[in-house]
Structure formats: C-alpha cells, structure tokens
Amino acid sequence: MAATEANYNPPPVVDSYQRTALIVGVVGLLLAVALAFLTGGPARFFRSYLVGFVFWCGIAIGSLAIMMLHHLSGGGWGLVVRRIFEAATRTVPLLAILFIPIAVSLFVHPVGEGGHSQSLYEWSDHHVVENDPILQAKAKYYLNIPFFLGRAVFYFLVWGGLAFLLSRFSRRQDETGDPRLKDWMQNVSGPGILLFGLTVTFASFDWMMSLEPHWFSTIYGFLIMAGWALTAFAFVILVASILQRHEPFTHVYLPAHFHDYGKLLLAFVMVYAYFSFSQFLIIWSANLPEEIPWYLRRLRGGWQYVGLAVVLFHFALPFVLLLSRTLKRNSRLLSRVALMVLVARMIDMVYLVSPAFVHEGQDPHFQPLDLLAMVGMTIGVGGIWLAYFIRELKGRPLLPINAPGLDEALAATGHH
Amino acid sequence: MKKSTRPPTYGLMAEFDNPTDAVAAAERVYEAGYRRIDAFSPYPVEALSEAIGVHSTKMPLIVLIGGVLGGLGGYFMQYYVHVINYPLNVGGKPLHSWPAFIPVTFELTILGAALAAVFGMLALNGLPEPYHPVFNTPNFALASRDRFFVLVESLDPKFDRDATRAFLNSLGPREVTDVQH
Numbered sequence: 231m232a233a234t235e236a237n238y239n240p241p242p243v244v245d246s247y248q249r250t251a252l253i254v255g256v257v258g259l260l261l262a263v264a265l266a267f268l269t270g271g272p273a274r275f276f277r278s279y280l281v282g283f284v285f286w287c288g289i290a291i292g293s294l295a296i297m298m299l300h301h302l303s304g305g306g307w308g309l310v311v312r313r314i315f316e317a318a319t320r321t322v323p324l325l326a327i328l329f330i331p332i333a334v335s336l337f338v339h340p341v342g343e344g345g346h347s348q349s350l351y352e353w354s355d356h357h358v359v360e361n362d363p364i365l366q367a368k369a370k371y372y373l374n375i376p377f378f379l380g381r382a383v384f385y386f387l388v389w390g391g392l393a394f395l396l397s398r399f400s401r402r403q404d405e406t407g408d409p410r411l412k413d414w415m416q417n418v419s420g421p422g423i424l425l426f427g428l429t430v431t432f433a434s435f436d437w438m439m440s441l442e443p444h445w446f447s448t449i450y451g452f453l454i455m456a457g458w459a460l461t462a463f464a465f466v467i468l469v470a471s472i473l474q475r476h477e478p479f480t481h482v483y484l485p486a487h488f489h490d491y492g493k494l495l496l497a498f499v500m501v502y503a504y505f506s507f508s509q510f511l512i513i514w515s516a517n518l519p520e521e522i523p524w525y526l527r528r529l530r531g532g533w534q535y536v537g538l539a540v541v542l543f544h545f546a547l548p549f550v551l552l553l554s555r556t557l558k559r560n561s562r563l564l565s566r567v568a569l570m571v572l573v574a575r576m577i578d579m580v581y582l583v584s585p586a587f588v589h590e591g592q593d594p595h596f597q598p599l600d601l602l603a604m605v606g607m608t609i610g611v612g613g614i615w616l617a618y619f620i621r622e623l624k625g626r627p628l629l630p631i632n633a634p635g636l637d638e639a640l641a642a643t644g645h646h
Numbered sequence: 647m648k649k650s651t652r653p654p655t656y657g658l659m660a661e662f663d664n665p666t667d668a669v670a671a672a673e674r675v676y677e678a679g680y681r682r683i684d685a686f687s688p689y690p691v692e693a694l695s696e697a698i699g700v701h702s703t704k705m706p707l708i709v710l711i712g713g714v715l716g717g718l719g720g721y722f723m724q725y726y727v728h729v730i731n732y733p734l735n736v737g738g739k740p741l742h743s744w745p746a747f748i749p750v751t752f753e754l755t756i757l758g759a760a761l762a763a764v765f766g767m768l769a770l771n772g773l774p775e776p777y778h779p780v781f782n783t784p785n786f787a788l789a790s791r792d793r794f795f796v797l798v799e800s801l802d803p804k805f806d807r808d809a810t811r812a813f814l815n816s817l818g819p820r821e822v823t824d825v826q827h
Contacts, residue, residue: 507745507748510745511746511749514745515737515745515746517737553710
C-alpha cells in the first residue's frame, strides 16, 4: 500500500495530551514561581527559570539540528519522525516569548546577605563591573546588555528562519510532491548546520557560560550542542513510542526504526560524555587558578554526589543498557531509557547552573530548594511548551506523505 | 572411497533480482523445513539472516569480552607503570590519577573489542577458506553486486534433487542451478 493512500492524521487522543500538558504547565509554573520567590526571591526565580527555558529550547533547537542532519544524509529513520522534529522547531516563536524573563533579569539586581550581588548575570550589574577590571574589559566588546539582547534576537531569527523555511518546503512537498523540494531542503540544511553550530556556541556562551563570567571553556559550545541534540533525540523517541500505541502508527514505527534510534541515542550519550570528560580532563590536568574554580564549586559541599549521579544516569547506565540489541528494538524499553536520559539531562542542567552562584571565598553547598525550583520550573515551562508543540503537531499529517523514500522507510527491510 | 558416499552436488542455488523476493523465498524455504540453508547478498540484509534462522551469534559476547579485557588491561598497564614500576611526580598530582588514565583505557577498550571482533569473526565463520563449492555457481560473482542467492545444501535431510528444485522454482527465482563440488 502506498503511503499516500493511508490516513496519517494525528490520532484524536493528542487533544487530551494537549489539555493535560497545558494544565500541568500552568499549575506547575505557578507552583514553581511561588516556591522560587518565597524561598529565594527573584534570584532563585531567575536561575531556576533559566534551567527550564534552556532545557526546552534545547529540545527545539536540537530537533532543528537533527532534522537538518537528516535532510543532508537521508535515511528511513528520519522520514518517519520528521514531523515530530518539524513541530518542535516551529516552537521557536514561543521560545522567543519565553526568553523575556531572561531579558528582564538583566535589569533586576537583588543583593544577598553580605552585600553580594545575586543577579542572574553578574556582568549585567554595574555595581559588580565597577570593581572588576576583567568584567570591564569583557563588557567593552561582548558582555554588555545591548549586545547580549541583540545576539539573542539574532539567534531566534536564525532558528526561526530555518524552521520556517524547512517547514514550508515540507508542507509544499505534502501538497505537490515536487521532487525538487527535497533538494531545496538539503540546500538549506547545509548552511543551516553551520549556522546552528555558530548560534548555539554563542548562545551557550551567553546564556550559560556567562553565569560565571570569569570562567571560560572553548569546548562548552560543543558540550551544550551535544546536550541539546541528546535531549531532542530522547524526546523524539518518547513521542514516537507514545504515537506507536495508536493506530495506524503501530505499523509505522517498526522495531527496525527504534533500533536505529537506540543506536543514535547511544551515539549522542557517548558524544556528550566525551565532550564533558574532555573539558574536565583538560581543566583538571592544567589546574589553573582561572579555570579550576568551576570544578571546585561542583565537586564539594554535596555537589560531588550530584556529579556522580550525572555520570551514572547520564552516561554509565544508558551506555550499558543501549548496548543491548533486544532493548533497542523494543519501543517500550527504549522509551524508558529515553525518559531516564531526559531526567538526567534535567539534573545535569541543575549541576551546570546552580553551583554557579557561589561567590569567591564561599564554600559551595548543595541547594535542595534550587533543585526543586529548577525541576519544577522545567516541568512548568515544559507543559506550556508541550501544549504548543502538540498544537503544531496536530496541524499536519504525522508523516511527510509525499516524501521520496517513504514507502521504503515504512517497509523497513533492514537496509538503510 | 569418500567420493562415492557424498551426494553428487553440493546443493541447489536459487538466484533473485531483489532482496524482497530473496527474503520471501528464504522464509518459505525455512518454513518448508529445510535447515542446511544459506543466503548471499551484496550488502547486509538483516531480514535475510532472520529468514534463514540465524537469530543470534556469539559475536556480541566475544566483542564485549575483548573490550572489557582491553579496558582492564589498559587501566592496569598504566597503574603498573605510574604507581609501581616508575613512579613520577607530575604536577603534584597523586600517582594514581585516574582521570589521566581514561583516554588510554578508552582506546584500548576499542582496540580489544576490534581485535576480538576480527579474530572472533574469523574463528566463527571459518575464514580464510581457499576453496568453497558455492563459487562454482554460475553468476555467483554478482552476489557482490546486485543479485541475491538462496542455497539449499544437499546434506539437508529433506533434500531431494528434483523435489527441491521444483520447490525452489516455484518461488519465482531468475534461475535455479546445481552447485557442483
């Protein structure tokens, strides 16, 4: 049966998923905001909101990257989940709106006990910069408020533009089946991958690395890129395994597809571990006073156990589990591993952000309330993001019905 | 003499144009009860191995053991060198500085797994084998280009030269040929 003859519209059950997501989002966000403000004021609100924002931004932009990779390299594995990636990339306008609190944080400078600045980005607080020649030098050409905001606008324009173009070509492919559209998508994706690499590198420097503006790591951009791709891939596996429970998608997502997703998930798990360990090995070996504090804040005061949990649940356990062929071909088991990876990504985000706010001379302490507020905020932002994502997902058939190669992808005889 | 006891031919070979037909034929052959069967394709066709009843091999286990031995060997080689045989103070770090050992441990894990994969594969499939009867099949060179072959060996208990040939012919091959010893 040709793919075009079947009805691949989203199953009606997605409406109830969307409602649930919206309710969880609104309630979760309200609870998390209340918790953050009541226990730690605006400082805790901003830092936990940042975790929630970057986590879901990573899913959308990571999806954009993997989708472009698929446009460039082809393969049946990507065709059957392309619509999930496309819907995720079309959330860029929502992400631009969700960025507003981060922009606001640049103008809010709470002061903690001992007179320490508790700003989200201490380089945005002129009281801090006044007494800090290094931050003054950095502010001159890069780390200042207008340029930071300008860059953010640029990132969203690039991401939104790529998502818009690729989605538009894909829709037209559904309507006309014009074979040239495949080439157009490929032609956009080549430069797109390059733009992705550059924008995500700078976005990660801006939004994450500049939380500790004296510290620098050149591999940090790659680390965040790999993290976003991993988050996006785990997310797509979850969505595909949920869709697979509903007709007609029980016959669309085959064990051979999940086998491929499992292999790619394993690859992303390893890439992230590789970058993360490279950064650690280089900084640990050199042991330089301007670099090592980043790890000193994260290997003491309880944080070492969080770090250990990240090593175990972000790398060791998924690595060992994903070696199994049986597990990779079983969508139920694979989706459990993907869920574990998503939770581990969340914990890793907390590990990257929360210890950043330890001031020089202070001892780091694990902050359970930070963890709680950050996880709550990730769930809250996530509910709203998911509701928007499902809205986008519902708008089109869940398979690119006129894409060349779809019939072969649905037959999945084992060659790729 | 040995020659008189063995069957006159090695088996029957059915030749197919595409993997889909070959897989379907292989499944039918397996269902019909033949077990001494084999299949040949220019590239790996997963469904084809499954169709002829190759469900699992010992390869993953051999590779895993090779990797684990390589990793442990790599780690303890460095431990022996840096802690026991030639202790050297590097940057004031402890002699047993595990983070520095990880890259070499990782590489030797890969090396161990790769060597185990190559030699385990050779041990399991019996290569190198200078002579094999299937190469007497006409057109067999195309098995590394664009043809797909399904073989029933004459040693199969169900093998009957005429009946098996008729059965294979019913599966829609390009051709069914005798494979000479």
